[in-house]
Amino acid sequence: xxxxxxxxxxxxxxxxxxxxxxxxxxxxxxxxxxxxxxxxxxxxxxxxxxxxxxxxxxxxxxxxxxxxxxxxxxxxxxxxxxxxxxxxxxxxxxxxxxxxxxxxxxxxxxxxxxxxxxxxxxxxxxxxxxxxxxxxxxxxxxxxxxxxxxxxxxxxxx
Numbered sequence: 001x002x003x004x005x006x007x008x009x010x011x012x013x014x015x016x017x018x019x020x021x022x023x024x025x026x027x028x029x030x031x032x033x034x035x036x037x038x039x040x041x042x043x044x045x046x047x048x049x050x051x052x053x054x055x056x057x058x059x060x061x062x063x064x065x066x067x068x069x070x071x072x073x074x075x076x077x078x079x080x081x082x083x084x085x086x087x088x089x090x091x092x093x094x095x096x097x098x099x100x101x102x103x104x105x106x107x108x109x110x111x112x113x114x115x116x117x118x119x120x121x122x123x124x125x126x127x128x129x130x131x132x133x134x135x136x137x138x139x140x141x142x143x144x145x146x147x148x149x150x151x152x153x154x155x156x157x158x
Contacts, residue, residue, distance in 0.1 A: 020093035027094060030085030038078035041067055042130060045074065075135060079142060086149045090156050097156055106153035113146030 041049075048062040049071045062068050070077070089096040089105065096105045120132060120139040127133050135142065 017098055018093065019095065020091075023088065023091060023093050024095075027085045027089040030081050030088060034078045034080070034082030034085060037081060038075065038131070040064070041070075041074035041078065042134065046134060049074075072138075075138065079145065083145055083149050087152050090149075090152045092156070096153075102153050102156045102158075106150050106157065109146050109150030109153060113143045113148075113150065116146060117143035 045062070045064050045067040047060040048065075049068040051057065051060055067074060086105070086109065088094075090102070091097045095101045117140060120143065123129060123132060125133075125136050132139055
């Protein structure tokens with residue numbers, strides 16, 4: 001009578017884990033849409049959103065009127081989509097959610113958040129750097145949000 005063979009685990013890919021292409025695609029879409037949202041508002045909608053009749057200046061062109069109506073909420077939407085994409089990437093079915101990817105994601109988010117806050121403190125709120133100038137004190141929220149996303153990676157570290 002022959003012995004029953006033990007089940008041999010089947011490796012699924014180079015890393016040994018099954019990678020969800022759908023989840024990876026969602027991550028890429030969320031991050032790209034978030035960046036595109038912020039860029040589009042900064043480039044096309046910001047001037048009209050902050051224009052007033054009393055300024056004496058000619059009214060700027062407004063190719064995206066609904067985006068100008070949202071004003072600074074556009075930053076919350078854009079950064080929210082970006083950070084949501086990073087949080088979704090912390091799942092084990094994506095390359096950043098397992099093994100060394102967790103450490104890279106965690107340390108990357110922590111260091112980018114720290115650098116964002118420190119850089120803001122160095123340049124100040126009266127800078128000419130486009131995104132930093134428009135966000136003002138809200139730069140602190142962005143830096144802390146990067147660090148908070150880093151903690152979502154820290155919970156996956158084994």
